[in-house]
Amino acid sequence: xxxxxxxxxKVGDRVIIKRENPQGNPRTPMxxxxxxxxxxxxxGVITNPLDHRGLYPPLYTITFDVKDLFSGxxxxxxxxxxxxxxxxxx
Amino acid sequence: MVKPANKLPHMHDYEAHVRAVEEDLEYYRTKxxxxxxxxxxxxxxxxxxxxxxxxxxxxxKLRSKxxxxxxxxxxxxxxxxxxxxxxxxxxxxxxxxxxRIDVVTEDSRKERGDYDEFFRIAKKERHGSLExxxxxxxxxxxxYRRLLDVFTLALTLxxxxxxxxxxxxREILQRxxxxxxxxxxxxxWADPEFKARLLERGRxxxxxxxxxxxxxxxxxxxxxxxxxxxxxxxxxxxxxxxDLLGDTPWWYKHDIYKKRIVENPRxxxxxxxxxxxxxxxxxxVHDSTSDVRYMVLPRRPDDTAGMKERExxxxxxxxxxxxxxxxxxxxxxxxxxxxxxAIFTARSRxxx
Numbered sequence: 001x002x003x004x005x006x007x008x009x010k011v012g013d014r015v016i017i018k019r020e021n022p023q024g025n026p027r028t029p030m031x032x033x034x035x036x037x038x039x040x041x042x043x044g045v046i047t048n049p050l051d052h053r054g055l056y057p058p059l060y061t062i063t064f065d066v067k068d069l070f071s072g073x074x075x076x077x078x079x080x081x082x083x084x085x086x087x088x089x090x
Numbered sequence: 091m092v093k094p095a096n097k098l099p100h101m102h103d104y105e106a107h108v109r110a111v112e113e114d115l116e117y118y119r120t121k122x123x124x125x126x127x128x129x130x131x132x133x134x135x136x137x138x139x140x141x142x143x144x145x146x147x148x149x150x151k152l153r154s155k156x157x158x159x160x161x162x163x164x165x166x167x168x169x170x171x172x173x174x175x176x177x178x179x180x181x182x183x184x185x186x187x188x189x190r191i192d193v194v195t196e197d198s199r200k201e202r203g204d205y206d207e208f209f210r211i212a213k214k215e216r217h218g219s220l221e222x223x224x225x226x227x228x229x230x231x232x233x234y235r236r237l238l239d240v241f242t243l244a245l246t247l248x249x250x251x252x253x254x255x256x257x258x259x260r261e262i263l264q265r266x267x268x269x270x271x272x273x274x275x276x277x278x279w280a281d282p283e284f285k286a287r288l289l290e291r292g293r294x295x296x297x298x299x300x301x302x303x304x305x306x307x308x309x310x311x312x313x314x315x316x317x318x319x320x321x322x323x324x325x326x327x328x329x330x331x332x333d334l335l336g337d338t339p340w341w342y343k344h345d346i347y348k349k350r351i352v353e354n355p356r357x358x359x360x361x362x363x364x365x366x367x368x369x370x371x372x373x374x375v376h377d378s379t380s381d382v383r384y385m386v387l388p389r390r391p392d393d394t395a396g397m398k399e400r401e402x403x404x405x406x407x408x409x410x411x412x413x414x415x416x417x418x419x420x421x422x423x424x425x426x427x428x429x430x431x432a433i434f435t436a437r438s439r440x441x442x
Contacts, residue, residue, distance in 0.1 A: 075372065
């Protein structure tokens with residue numbers, strides 16, 4: 001299962017997660033939908049025949065502030081893996 | 091560095107052990123076995139009538155009938171062993187099926203209701219006194235195991251899989267174990283160059299220890315430092331590097347953990363796991379939402395200079411590989427070994 005290069009975003013980019021993406025991987029958590037985050041890692045397209053039929057678009061790890069997603073004053077972070085088709089430039 | 095703290099609060103008492111069996115048992119029944127049967131019934135690979143036919147030929151000796159065990163600890167151990175058996179046999183039949191039937195994890199997720207609550211199989215409510223709960227678990231395990239046996243037999247009777255294939259799966263299914271994780275951590279503590287390689291490309295590097303990574307799409311090892319504490323969750327189901335580290339602790343699959351660890355990680359680590367993260371330290375919660383599977387590299391405990399890798403590995407707990415606790419301090423392991431206090435380290439499920 002090797003990663004391939006590819007993807008239009010880079011580490012440091014601000015992105016917004018789409019609210020809806022019916023054709024995409026359904027495993028994008030509700031709590032980040034419509035929210036802004038920053039890309040901290042790029043994984044490219046990961047071939048994973050055990051889990052998926054075919055390939056999903058390139059994968060990114062995106063970091064969010066807990067306090068932006070849930071109320072409170074937390075300085076802690078969430079790191080979430082999201083596929084490119086869910087992302088819009090922030 | 092790391093100060094010894096009161097760890098694994100949920101593993102000290104019998105009730106916690108019983109709760110763990112309850113959680114795991116329902117999880118495996120409603121997520122791993124029954125949705126698979128439903129899936130095969132929908133496709134006509136298995137039929138209700140095939141199950142009925144198989145049922146009439148299953149003769150399974152029921153354990154401990156007539157001979158009642160009185161001792162609570164012994165009964166809990168039997169429950170834990172039977173659960174292990176159940177989980178292992180689900181794995182055996184699933185692996186055998188995987189060679190014969192075109193099925194991917196995504197289909198299973200759909201079938202078991204990960205994407206749509208409508209499809210979820212209801213879990214049993216568990217209540218009553220400890221004894222009552224143990225008794226109900228004993229009955230349920232017998233019933234659940236019987237369905238598993240009937241299902242397996244129906245598959246062999248109809249020729250979907252063969253006895254030989256099952257036997258082969260049993261042999262090659264060397265249970266992956268959290269001890270793998272402990273060995274990886276110990277090597278990383280002992281060898282900075284190994285650690286650097288591990289953090290960069292985890293999956294390939296663990297082969298250096300003779301550990302097969304299994305079917306892990308991509309393994310990410312995240313390092314705890316003096317300024318960052320990592321913790322892992324899968325809010326959508328229960329993704330985890332199973333092939334590498336064996337099964338998760340029961341709480342990892344619990345909805346309360348999944349919900350609250352993202353909403354307020356600092357408070358939850360403190361309240362549930364009694365793990366206080368200093369205010370100047372950032373917590374990073376990794377939500378396994380896709381192909382990457384995560385493992386935490388915990389900080390090396392104090393007073394471990396000069397310890398051999400094998401001894402270091404014994405300090406690693408299942409929880410510390412997920413970020414819910416620190417590894418044990420050597421004095422804690424020693425104390426537990428001497429007092430017989432029930433703690434779980436990566437080494438085994440045994441009591442020390």
